[in-house]
Amino acid sequence: MFKLLGIGLIGMLLLNVLFIVFFVPIRVVVSNSMAPTYRTGDLLLIDTNTNTPARLGEIVTYTVDNTTITHRVVGIEGDRLVTQGDNNPGVDAWKTPMAAVEGRPFIHIPKVGYLLLFLRSPLGWMVLVLVFISWVFVNELRKITAGLHQTQTR
Numbered sequence: 001m002f003k004l005l006g007i008g009l010i011g012m013l014l015l016n017v018l019f020i021v022f023f024v025p026i027r028v029v030v031s032n033s034m035a036p037t038y039r040t041g042d043l044l045l046i047d048t049n050t051n052t053p054a055r056l057g058e059i060v061t062y063t064v065d066n067t068t069i070t071h072r073v074v075g076i077e078g079d080r081l082v083t084q085g086d087n088n089p090g091v092d093a094w095k096t097p098m099a100a101v102e103g104r105p106f107i108h109i110p111k112v113g114y115l116l117l118f119l120r121s122p123l124g125w126m127v128l129v130l131v132f133i134s135w136v137f138v139n140e141l142r143k144i145t146a147g148l149h150q151t152q153t154r
Contacts, residue, residue: 009128011112015043024048026044026045026046027046027070028041028042028044028114028116029041029044033071034059034085035086035087037059037086041110041117042109042110042113043108044061044105044113045105045106046104049103050104054101056075057073058104059105060103061102061103062096062100062101064096064100068102069083069092071083071092074091079097080096080098081097081098081101
């Protein structure tokens with residue numbers, strides 16, 4: 001149990017290192033609008049190199065009214081994109097300006113976003129601190145019992 005949790009924490013640390021070192025935006029999918037390509041709880045790393053304009057069929061991440069959306073480009077009208085989620089019956093009600101495109105997803109990690117959302121919550125921080133304190137406590141307890149065992153065998 002602790003080993004699995006440790007692996008998860010190391011994975012989250014590595015993702016944060018990616019973000020800090022390379023300034024790679026990390027997004028968590030919060031709906032199934034792009035299923036089966038991306039599902040709720042999936043983690044996306046976004047390539048912000050938007051030197052080339054979006055093309056038909058490409059998946060882009062953009063912001064509309066302070067909401068980040070990742071959808072497929074299904075049409076281009078001048079400098080605006082017509083987008084649609086793969087799992088949505090119709091196109092989005094808005095046309096996205098090319099300038100609003102944040103980037104394109106380049107890494108997709110299924111379900112890891114749930115862990116990231118949890119660790120960003122107050123309860124997640126408490127669990128993280130308790131796991132760390134427990135880990136320190138157990139390691140110190142092992143050292144003490146190993147020392148007692150060596151003393152008794154002499």
